[in-house]
Amino acid sequence: MGKVNVDWSSIGFSYRVISKRYVANYKDGKWDEGGLTDDANVTMNECAGVLQYCQECFEGLKAYTQKNGDIVTFRPDMNAKRMINSAKRLEMPPFPEEKFLEAVDEVVSANADWVPPYGTGASLYLRPYMFASGPVIGVKPSDEYQFRLFGTPVGPYFKGGAKPVTICVSDFDRAAPRGTGHIKGGLNYAMSLHAGVVAHANGFDENMFLDPQTRTYVEETGGANFLFVTKEGEVVTPASASILPSITRRSLVYLAENYLGLTVTQRPIRFDEVKDFAECGLCGTAAVISPVGRIVNHGEVIDLPSGMEKMGPITQKLYDTLTGIQLGTIEPPKGWIRKIK
Ligand SMILES: *Cc1c(COP(=O)(O)O)cnc(C)c1O
Numbered sequence: 635m636g637k638v639n640v641d642w643s644s645i646g647f648s649y650r651v652i653s654k655r656y657v658a659n660y661k662d663g664k665w666d667e668g669g670l671t672d673d674a675n676v677t678m679n680e681c682a683g684v685l686q687y688c689q690e691c692f693e694g695l696k697a698y699t700q701k702n703g704d705i706v707t708f709r710p711d712m713n714a715k716r717m718i719n720s721a722k723r724l725e726m727p728p729f730p731e732e733k734f735l736e737a738v739d740e741v742v743s744a745n746a747d748w749v750p751p752y753g754t755g756a757s758l759y760l761r762p763y764m765f766a767s768g769p770v771i772g773v774k775p776s777d778e779y780q781f782r783l784f785g786t787p788v789g790p791y792f793k794g795g796a797k798p799v800t801i802c803v804s805d806f807d808r809a810a811p812r813g814t815g816h817i818k819g820g821l822n823y824a825m826s827l828h829a830g831v832v833a834h835a836n837g838f839d840e841n842m843f844l845d846p847q848t849r850t851y852v853e854e855t856g857g858a859n860f861l862f863v864t865k866e867g868e869v870v871t872p873a874s875a876s877i878l879p880s881i882t883r884r885s886l887v888y889l890a891e892n893y894l895g896l897t898v899t900q901r902p903i904r905f906d907e908v909k910d911f912a913e914c915g916l917c918g919t920a921a922v923i924s925p926v927g928r929i930v931n932h933g934e935v936i937d938l939p940s941g942m943e944k945m946g947p948i949t950q951k952l953y954d955t956l957t958g959i960q961l962g963t964i965e966p967p968k969g970w971i972r973k974i975k
Contacts, residue, residue, distance in 0.1 A: 638747050642754035645789040647920070654744035655784035656737040659767070660727050661777075668733060668781070670744055676780070683766025683776035691720035691819045692763035694919050695881075697742045697785070697974065699752045700962030705974045707760070708960050710738045712881045717762060720817040725775040729764055735972070737762065737783045742974045745785050752961065755790025759919075791921040796953070798927030798942050799839035799916070801855065803905070804829050807846035808856065808876075815853070815876030822878075826856045840916065842929060844905060845874060852903045858916035858924065859883040862903065863948045865912045865939075869898040882956070883917040888967065889955045896948070909936045913946030915953075923953045 651674045658668030683689040693713040699705055714734035721728045738760060742749065750756030761784055768778030806829040809815025814822060826841075833841045840858075845851040852860055852872050859880040862870045869890045871883060890896040908914070914926040927942040928935065940946030945953060958964030959971070 636747060637751060640750075640787065642750045642756040642787070643789060643793070645756060645787055647759075647788045647791070649786050652745050652748045652785055652787070654741060655782060656741050658729070658733065658737070658781045660779040660781070661768075665727070665729065665733065665781070668737065670740055674784070676782070678767045678780075679769045681769035681771055683768060683770040686770055687766075687773060688819075688821045688824065689724055689726060689766035689770075689776060690763065690821070691717060691724055691726065691817060692761060693717050693818060695738070695760050695762075696788075696919060696960075697749050697758040697760060698960050699749055700960075701752050702962055703752070704962065705742060705746060705749050706960075706962070707738055707742065707972045707974060709881055709885065709970050710735055710972055711969070712884075713762065716818060716879065716881070717764070720819055721764065723814060723817045724819060726764060726766065726779055729762075729781045734762065737781070739972075739974055741783050741785055746975060748785065748787050750787055757788060758785045759788040760785050788920075791924070796921075796923075796925055796945050798925040798938075798940070798945070800837075800928040800930065800942075801840040801842050801926055802833055802836065802838040803929070803931040804833065804841035804843050806832075806841075806843075807849075808841075808843040808853065809846060811845075811847040811876065813876065815874075816878060818878055823856070830856055838930065845902075846876065850904055852905055852908065853877055855916055857920075858918035860903075861886060861915045861917050861923065861949070861952075862908070862911045863913035863946060865910065867896065867912075867948060869896050869948070869952075870903060870911075871898070871900050872903045873900045874902065880917050882919055882922060885970070886917055886923070886952050886956060889959075890952060892967070893955050894948075894951055905931070911938065913940045913949045914938050915945070915949045922956055923949055925949055
């Protein structure tokens with residue numbers, strides 16, 4: 635199969651409709667067989683639970699072409715498990731892990747000509763999601779759901795090297811204590827759009843959200859977890875029940891300990907400790923690690939010693955190790971790479 639004719643370096647991060655996607659429906663207490671479809675549009679009742687009460691959750695992962703030409707996905711079982719947790723918290727019927735993996739494999743295989751070639755820095759972004767498709771007017775969980783999974787090619791996150799970003803401490807909270815911060819639901823994004831627009835209008839790339847209960851501890855940004863490096867070279871990441879458990883961050887922690895011999899501590903991190911750190915990065919599927927150069931808390935400006943030109947040295951090593959595993963130039967831990975074709 636030939637690749638489609640696209641300038642992979644300049645496609646950016648936006649939705650582009652491609653050949654096939656996967657759909658399964660839940661009705662009468664069970665999921666149907668599910669399968670691929672050409673139809674990129676969803677048709678549902680005007681009173682569908684997702685439209686009225688936001689009963690929806692999603693995932694995000696990527697398919698890569700490795701150096702030897704294999705098309706692979708990175709730890710899709712972790713996405714399947716996380717989506718099961720999200721579904722349970724939102725009173726939705728979990729989509730089984732085996733079916734989830736089958737959907738990933740089928741969509742990637744059917745769109746193999748849309749998986750960008752090795753060396754372009756581009757990849758096929760995959761978006762699994764599920765939502766209440768049945769009508770609900772009195773507030774309760776729906777009786778019917780749809781699971782879908784589509785792909786869209788995305789360009790290299792950093793064109794011409796990773797540029798450190800400037801972030802600000804938000805006046806808004808991202809998640810309530812004992813709320814839904816730990817699940818991947820559209821609801822957490824709807825309520826953070828305003829905070830994002832305000833941050834951008836003030837000239838910042840991203841928000842740093844603090845813990846909603848005391849506003850003393852660092853939580854995460856709207857869509858990525860924090861990873862800090864101390865001046866002694868120790869990796870520290872925030873512990874909190876309202877942080878979304880990033881698969882990228884958990885993978886980096888494993889690699890820091892087992893591949894790079896670094897000490898990693900996961901603990902609550904007070905905002906007033908941040909000024910003493912040497913490096914800071916934002917971890918997520920989109921960029922793997924996006925380095926932070928400056929953090930602004932109203933009048934207070936914290937310039938990380940790693941500066942505004944490049945990633946800090948330990949952040950860079952972590953980035954190179956994880957991307958090397960994804961692209962097949964570094965031996966992966968067992969079970970991290972799922973070969974599709
Ligand atoms: C998806 C997401 C992340 C990143 O998770 P990855 O599994 O690494 O992509 C971080 N924070 C939030 C709020 C998210 O929704």
